[in-house]
Amino acid sequence: MSVFELSVDRAAGSGSYGVQVVRSPAGEAAADFDVDVEALLAQREPIQAALLASSAATRGRLTSVEKPVRDLGTELFAALFSSPGVAGRYQASLAMARDRGEALRVVLRVNPPELAALPWEAMFDAEAGGYLCRSEPLVRRVPVPGALTPLSVTAPLRILGIVSAPRGLAALDVDREREQLEAALRAPIGAGTVELTWAPAATWEAIQELLLTERWHVVHFIGHGDFDVDDAEGILALVGHDGRVNRVSAGSFADLLREARPTPRLVVLNSCASATSGAHDLFSGTAASLVRSGIRAVAAMQFAVTDRAAIAFSRAFYIALAHGRGVDEAVHSGRVGILGTAGHTLEWLTPCCTYGATTHTCSPSPLPFPPPPPPPPWTSR
Secondary structure, X not given: OEEEEXXXXXXXXXXXXXXXXXXXXXXXXXXXXXXXXHHHHOOHHHHHHHHHHHOOOOHHHHHHHHHHHHHHHHHHHHHHHOOHHHHHHHHHHHHHHHHOOOOEEEEEEEOOHHHHOOOHHHOEEOOOOEEHHHHOOEEEEEEOOOOOOOOOOOOOEEEEEEEOOOEOOOOOOHHHHHHHHHHHOHHHHHOOOEEEEEOOOOOHHHHHHHHHHOOOOXXXXXXXXXXXXXXXXXXXXXXXXXXXXXXXXXXXXXXXXXXXXXOOOEEEEEOOOOOOOOOOOOOOOHHHHHHHHOOOEEEEEOOOOOHHHHHHXXXXXXXXXXXXXXXXXXXHHHHHHHHOOOOOOOHHHOEEEEEEEOOOOOOOOOOOOOOOOOOOOOOOO
């Protein structure tokens, strides 16, 4: 797959920012840009309201509901692509990828935390008339210490499913999501290339025991999440000894996952605000915190997500992954799955794909997945 990689940082000696094309089929480029960060950050709450409203909006209300998303997306796209040099490399890269019959993987390294907290998945290309992440796989990369060693997975690929439904929180349609995930993986499970195991309980102790005693490649979490603004950290809701919520910080959950040997390659957080981050710490969110801890890829949600969208995302994501797509491509398929839940839903904006990056890492590698079983021989009637 062709790769178009952008690095965004503060411009030297000024209050503006700089964007650099560090890798593309069409070469490199760089430019500075100015944005009103405070004004953009203030739009996150209205965007959240628009996303949830879009799930119930009528056709007549679509324009007013989508307008804040499109306006923000247009501004974000213009910030990165207003320079003729950067825009030209992007358009040329798109054309070259199309000529090769490929998608163009767009990789964002947004280093200033105040910019990383923005929903870049909303970028809207007015010239093309569409949202970038709905046409191309979009990946966020965050810096991680050390070298990223090549991944290898020996079949079967082992997935640990965690369903957390503590008392006192809103009920989720977890049974339906489990059914959809199992249905999406039915063929590779039947062929022996995938094993899906559900944790008997979503308590800290039960999860720790499974991580210590067995080998896992993927962890899939179904449950509630949040971003604690006061403490500036992501939160996941596990189940406590009394059956009620045990609020676990992103850092603590990362410590828990490190009990596994080796560390799981992929974590899927089908929970609200699991990809949200604060404007002062790049690693305050759950997804970024897990990537820094050694998880190679995290698929998570940057806003609150409805049951319907979460279930549709999970189903499409694992079907794509089971058929050899990379994690970023599977997240893109998850967006398309969400689009199918309602003709005017905006919840496709909610999923995020985050990878780790070192100084010398130029592009994300898809998670190796055992090859799908061959299709049955075709016969005519």
